[in-house]
Amino acid sequence: MNKVLILLAVFALTLPLAAHAEKNTGSDVWLPTLVTETPQEGFALAIKLARMGVKSTQSDKEVLFREREKYSQDADSLIHASEVIAAYFQTVAAANNYWK
Amino acid sequence: MNKVLILLAVFALTLPLAAHAEKNTGSDVWLPTLVTETPQEGFALAIKLARMGVKSTQSDKEVLFREREKYSQDADSLIHASEVIAAYFQTVAAANNYWK
Amino acid sequence: MNKVLILLAVFALTLPLAAHAEKNTGSDVWLPTLVTETPQEGFALAIKLARMGVKSTQSDKEVLFREREKYSQDADSLIHASEVIAAYFQTVAAANNYWK
Amino acid sequence: MNKVLILLAVFALTLPLAAHAEKNTGSDVWLPTLVTETPQEGFALAIKLARMGVKSTQSDKEVLFREREKYSQDADSLIHASEVIAAYFQTVAAANNYWK
Amino acid sequence: MNKVLILLAVFALTLPLAAHAEKNTGSDVWLPTLVTETPQEGFALAIKLARMGVKSTQSDKEVLFREREKYSQDADSLIHASEVIAAYFQTVAAANNYWK
């Protein structure tokens, strides 16, 4: 039961990522600007950048699905993921002059 | 006894997180601004951002509750959590021109 | 003997942390400003912020006391702790315009 | 089957890296500027810098091919790779005045 | 023989650290300024700050001596130590306006 729940949750995470992988082929424009309307949209962009960073290293949809299990079993990975988002958010926030 | 205490403490941590998970559905605005009145409020916002970063990766309340045990058994995770807060605090503090 | 010395040293570290935990209840102001007189005071503030980051994740005094043993047995944790202080010191130093 | 897919995916990653290794001999210019046309090109440059950082430590093509297996078996490495790209992206984005 | 050499090397590292521990009691001023004459002096100051960060967590000379063995047996710790110095060097370099 524990495992099933984890798999469902991580599935929800990796699914859009893999869906992206099919859409963003070759010359697609996925990052035209770092400017967003609000800090919250900037946070969402930081999450997207973090995922694209992962995808740049491992783009195979099947592998991403399989890796989800390891990923969700290391609680520290969840903190680590938040740390990576923080690093991208620093850049996005500065690019927006901190939305001031 | 040791374990019971840890569980109680981590429960206190993850409870509001999971409560958030239910409130912040879809189009909710949870980050309208990075501006805060005081450095201390900025620190609290940094903690919130760190948690939202975790939640963006694993939003299932049940999973978050279960992961709390692993999390609390790795002492290094506590230092790591403080590091992630530090990364968000850098952004929040700069956005507030360091409250000067 | 080795263990006793470690415990004494870590006890010295965690004691003020736990003492803080009792003082800083609810609405206490513990971070009114990031401005300090000297770089050395700024370094001390960075250490305080790092500890408050830990405390925000695990506030139970008993747990903090127990976790001290794991913490002190991983030599890498000591380097990590210095890294977290460095991240907060970057913010404090910039907030003070680097004390120039 | 799982392993075969992972190997194929990582092969795709390390192949251009190793190909680079043969092209970038000695006095080659591979980083004439940090300026790019778009944020997306800046992101691609950040990935290149992350790879050159790896190559500066381990330039042997055979070794890079062999290390790919370990690398792909640690799910946390994928998050870590994204973190390293984020660090380079901070520099590239600032160099381009965040493409404003 | 291997171990003896490691111990000698790490002894050389931790000795001044422990010596510091005895000198810097209470009200000592050890960080009056972040300004240095040259980038190289700034690098030395970054190393000092990294060590003081370690010392703030574990000040017991005996413990520091004993921890040296673990520290030197994890090759990754050496890279980590350089990373911590880098974080402090960012602050010192900015405080000196990058010595321009």
Place this chain on the structure above:
Amino acid sequence: MNKVLILLAVFALTLPLAAHAEKNTGSDVWLPTLVTETPQEGFALAIKLARMGVKSTQSDKEVLFREREKYSQDADSLIHASEVIAAYFQTVAAANNYWK
């Protein structure tokens, strides 16, 4: 065969580092400025700083040679090394006003 190749590659890395260790005695100037002609030279300087950070913790040539094996057997160390270079590159790039 695998091990031989790794050893050769890592030997190439650590050899100049150890050679440095003999040259840079005491009062040597090795960091007169952070200014470089091009971003690529700045990247090379970042690598040098990362190595000097390692050397500041473990200066014994024999130890550095021996540690090379552990270092090369942890694939994550290669990513970590790139991360440390990124941190120094942030400083070098900013010091050069991003070569604009």
